[in-house]
Amino acid sequence: MQTNFESFPILTLHEKLDAGQFALPKLQRAFVWNGAKAAKMLDSVYEGMPIGSLTLWDTRKKNRGLLRISTKVLPPYKNHHRRVLFVLDGQQRLSVLHGVRAGGSVQSGRRGELDFGRMVFRVTEEAGPRFQYRNPVEREWISLQDILASNWIERLGGLPRRSFKRAEDCRDRLLAYEVPCVRVETDDIDDARELFIRINSTGTPLGAADRAFARASEFDLRELADQAAEKMPDTFKRIRDEVVLQTLALLEGFEDLGGDAMDKVVATLNERIRAQGPSAIKQFTKTWDLQQKAMHRALDLLRIQFHVLDDGLLPSQYMVATLTVFFFRHARQPQPEQLAQISRWFWSTALGSRYSGSGYRGNILQDSDYFKRLAANGREVFRVTDLIDPTEIRRASYGKRSAIADAFFCLLIAQKPKLLTNATLMQMEYFASNANRRHKHHIFPRNLLTKAGVGPSSLNSILNLCFIPAEENSKFGARPPHRYLLDYCEKRYFPDVMARHLIPHNDEAGIWKKKARAAYYQFLREREERVCEAFEKVAGCRLFRRV
Known part of the structure; x- marks a missing residue:
């Protein structure tokens, strides 16, 4: 060189x-x-x-x-x-x-x-x-x-x-x-590959997927990943290459995550292709195609069954990887018994932030093994081992994306909310889109709470949010809910609309109280209880610790 x-x-x-x-x-x-x-x-x-x-x-x-x-x-x-x-x-x-x-x-x-x-x-x-x-x-x-x-x-x-x-x-x-x-x-391709990995310090840093692409000497893994990305549904174009490669590692049975798993996958495939030639390439191509079909089925289920309308609502992208393992082994729609277990997995994983923090590695690998068993035996039970503190919902902040916040918005979408002005069903594909954040509004206006002395942590709780069209919200202005709801509370459809937004509205509810600070804290407690009940209903199992 x-x-x-x-x-x-x-x-x-x-x-x-x-x-x-x-x-x-x-x-x-x-x-x-x-x-x-x-x-x-x-x-x-x-x-x-x-x-x-x-x-x-x-x-x-x-x-x-x-x-x-x-x-x-x-x-x-x-x-x-x-x-x-x-x-x-x-x-x-x-x-x-x-x-x-x-x-x-x-x-x-x-x-x-x-x-x-x-x-x-x-x-x-x-x-x-x-x-x-x-x-x-x-x-x-x-x-x-x-x-x-x-x-x-x-x-x-x-x-x-x-x-x-x-x-x-x-x-x-x-x-x-x-x-x-x-x-x-140099005419040595391996030297060039290693050089590419080492020199990338002044530009955009190399990720684990980029390093894997560079080391795939026997097959064009980057081209395959680019083709897979092009075929992704428009609403899931931001699925990262690392997720696609991690899925491949799980399907290959590697007990590793991240860069280590991807390096092992590439090294194994390089060695297999060198040893077996075209037959290994043919087998890998078949596996890759089946993986992409399985991933599309996983995305369809997340969108239709759990109301993850786009990648901006995914509690964790690695949930796509583990769910793809199920559809790779079960190339059709899940049976009712299987769907019930997938529901337990989805909501407990999202609310428990199981794919982040210190336990993420073990949880992802365990879930991958679980989905292999569920695909083979439809009655395999997903066990919720760690119950969630209900106050975690209240502490989740609107201004900071989290798995809990994403799950909360998916839950609201699942209720099929209606407009307060005329009880028309909201078109959630539009209102809940990641590009339309302007349709998520505070039930108790921010200015009202700030003047009442409510601190930032409580002020930004996701429990104070619901889907309201910007045009409808502008009519409410900075008025407290006990005032702006007066225009609608006598409407026949009012109880149904409020129930669909998971907003407690009985005569003694916090939204009717006039002292803003006390009303708001009462509302948070009431809505926390209502939301937790709704989560457990859609999950079909207990998720929260009883206080």
Whole structure:
């Protein structure tokens, strides 16, 4: 292995990109930067500050089979070159340097998109950031695609003289900036894989899945994971690669979690494929396909049976992994007896935060083994061993996501809540979406509680929340519930609506009391009891300790 240190002006990098000298290897990750991060890097270039180096694997053309196909980020490698320059580190930076000149949009991560036409430079004198990710504004925010274009003088001809000079200065600074490059010459693929893992310190850190992808020398695990991600339901696109690989580890019977499990899976599969050849690849492909089908069945059940409408309501993504084990062994809908046990598992795991904290490892592995038994024997009982303190519900905060809070919102959705104004069923796919947080509102208004001296921990309790359309909530304003509910309490449908929102509403309930502080604390106790009863009803078993 030979290492060379050099640097290139960005203008030269553009020329090399146009010539198709660079390539992304299959072990490289997808583009994940957002506009704000790209703008910050460009500002560093403008100011002459370090942005980190590029690490290039210089190898013979015979290794071009490692090319990552259809990256849609960098120009494609051209086959007439005798050698390939694989980008091992600095892909994100190089992609931005190319994109701001070439324009166009690229996928960023699983759900995002970065439109390079919106990377702009401010040509006016105002104080503030010079680079932003936003729509261009004539004579103020100019697209870098125009500034870096070959016909830039023509494109910027309408600017005032001083603004034109600022744009010209920006162009000169960007194109002249020297990017340090580390070029490593080796034809040993294993050396390149290990180098990729070791050097990734200046960019986006490598996760356990990325390390596993890089070490999968006998099969393209990253490509398989990307294909699986593309086929995920739109509402579950944020399921992490680590969850998919952890599922594979559970199916392979490894008694490990996280990076250790993924490394063992990859090492085992590499060795198996080397020893058995195409037959091992065929068997793995079959297992992988069955795993993806099982995972889709698991997601369907979570959505339909437990009202996890999107990945923003998942108490733990690893619940998808363990439930997938069941559907891998039981490739059809669960029988009623099995569904009853899955219900016990779901609610007790979510409320008990069993997949976090010190006990998460043992719980995940035990649940994986349990689901294998349940798939084989539909009467296998899931035992709830640790009852939950009911006050944990009250202490769960709206402002901080937790498994308990996610379970609480799933429970509310399960009640099929109705609008207070006319008793129409709420369309929960819309109102409960992670993108529509504005439809979760306080039953006792925050301003009212703050003035009454209620502390932050009680003020932000999830028990003070319910699903209310923003338009309906605006009618209530900052009035206490005993006042804004007067408009509806005589309606015939009122008891049913309140019951569906799990809000105690008898004549002596806290919501009718006039002293805000005392009323609120009474309400919390009452709703805590009501919510705990509802949780145990849907779970079909006891979940909480009796106080």
